[in-house]
Amino acid sequence: MSSDPWGRVDETGTVYVRTAEGEVVVGSWQAGSPAEALAYFERKYEGLVVEIGLLERRVKTTDLSAKDAQTAIDHLRSQVDEHHAVGDLDALRGRLDKLVKTVESRREERKVQKAKQTDEAKHAKEALVAEAEELAQSEQWRSAGERLRALVDTWKGLPRLDRKSDDELWHRFSHARSAFSKRRKAHFASLDAQREDARKVKEKLVVEAEALSGSTDWGTTAARYRDLMADWKAAGRAQREAEDELWNRFRGAQDVFFAARSGVFAERDAEQTENLKLKEELAVEAEKILPVTDLKAARAAFRSVNERWEAVGHVPRDARPKVEGRMHAVERAIQEAEEAEWRRTNPEARARAAGLTGQLQDAVDKLHKQIDAARAAGNDAKADKLARELEGRQALLDQALKGLEEFGG
Template identity: 55%
Template sequence: MSTDPWGRVDDDGTVYVRTAEGERAVGSWQAGKPEEGLAFYRRKFDELATQVELLEQRMRGTDLPPAQAEANIVKLREAVADAHAVGDLGALAGRLDSLTELVARRREEVKAARDHARAEAKSVKERIVAEAERIADDTTHWKSGGERLRQLVEEWKAAERIDRATEATLWKRLSAARTAFAKRRKAYFAGLDEQREGVRAAKERIVAEAEALADSTDWANTAAVYRDLMRQWKSAGRASREAEDELWTRFKSAQDQFFQARSAVFAERDASLAANAEVKEQLLIEAEKIMPVTDARGARSTLRGILERWEAAGPVPRDMRDRLEGGLRKVDEAVRRAEEAEWKRSNPEARARAQDTVNQLRRSIEQLEARLAKAGAAGREKDVKEAEEALAARRSWLQEAERTLAEFS
């Protein structure tokens, strides 16, 4: 029989834990020495203690909600009460009692914080209403003012609710401010006819210049002018809807005529680059023969030579550029991965770790085989089954570990 201050293993292998209520059987140990059994169940206790400690840290170091904390305490209390472990379970239960008291205090703190938040919310909503009233009375920045009013409404919705009467009074003032702003803005835009006429005249000038350039063959400079005309168009403002639609149709038609002609010329130019593309097609075929990469250094040397000829071949049509460049990039990435793999295979630290893993698994298998033989001789079918399952898993792990180690050979 083996013992420690909090438990013991009886002669028949039964493991007991000592509690304030007396001894309680927590399991049995047949796989080795009694001391090993006690150590196993002490580790179970250590795992429980770790969970309690982690909960203590979370409750004292984070804003863990009281309901969630209480649920965790209940779960841990059940785990401690029914624990198949050897250790001072009473002390763990006492620590959980302390955490229960902390939860109660935390609930009071949360309530106080909620009351404080509501007071803060009242102050926030009073500030929102005051700002909305200032915007309604003073601002002439209609776009930014309207956006700010929308933001103030979102801020109102995001704030905590306050008492119903105060909420209703403040909301009525906020709504009145938004209505007053909308009326002032509507009156302002009612007087914009003269301004819209000025926009129409400015866009007439832009369209006339665009139409004059439609037949240009100075591709780069004219494209830049069209981009500038587009910027002018956007910054000029809006004319009436009818004028805006008619002018935009003319402006777009002029642009389309120029850019379609430019595209046709570029397409013809791309056709003249077909010979370069043929060279690069052959170079890509040559590069792809490097894969799969078996000699990283040789592959890099070969690819370097191909890259030099690739650059010398010159540009290709735009519709072929991405495919050709992408194909060559895939080969380069394959060579790089092979270089990285070669470096890993030559890394002595990684090989040592792989060897250590293999050694540990082999020792574990030897121990399990001995346990299996002992259980079989004693006729313990359950232990035999558990040992066989553990052996199957570790043999599978060993095969994988040995394959990894072989990669360093």
């Protein structure tokens, strides 16, 4: 018979292990000496020691889940309980019992940490909802719209809450964004309506101006043209394309009339020659306004020159194109500066660009979610098809974003 502190082999080849509850049969050994039998089962014990040590390190140093850790503990415990090894099995059970407590402690810590993270996410989302609801009442269309888009990105980066709470907060958040979009759309629709009204008014002024272009009632007609010009300025701006076309017709009708009147008043050449001298001086004064660096000051300076210009009267017909061309060049430069400023600050165009960008962004976000869902469901074919569609939508979105940058973001 052969033995060691933790086990023995009897004369029949039966191997025993000593435990706190007494000796337990480990197995039978017939292939060699009793010493070889004990060595074999001692090696199995050492294997268990190594496995338990590895599991202890995994629990301590990695993010092994409590469920997986418990499964591994149960597996090792079953091997210890089957008594197929010679060694201090009671010590191994003690280590496994201690490991169970460690896993439970980690489980509780993670539960507390998760609850804390959820609470923080809830407060963060409530703050986002409160800000979105405040922004929904703003009339700062550009800055509020940009901020709402930033809030959406922040929301996406936060963890989900329980379904009921998350859905309720998202409903309020989405409702605030929709309310803002509706108000902004109504605002710019109102601007469109105003420009359409201006277009209709100016079309009527153009019709009358063209009808008067052949009149020979010089005094009355000239006065009426001045009234039409005042009405034109009071009507406000139409849409840009319509504004330019109507203005060219309006100005052209006046040119026809005043050219005819100039022909009749040819005998006033002496007076008109003096007028030409004065207008040339005014043209020099007007040209000093350029280049336009201060639009407000340039408009005021040109208005002063133009009022004196209008008071001077007509110049000889053959000299008129040149001298008026100089004034027109200054006026056009100021108009171009005004148009550039108007285009830069045009809320209608910004809103359209922002609206298109928002629609495309929503479509891209939706496709991302559909792709993730298809991948999760194992439908790679559908996911690949959606990914190709996403490439196209993303390209359109990039173009829209580039266009939006032209309006300062």
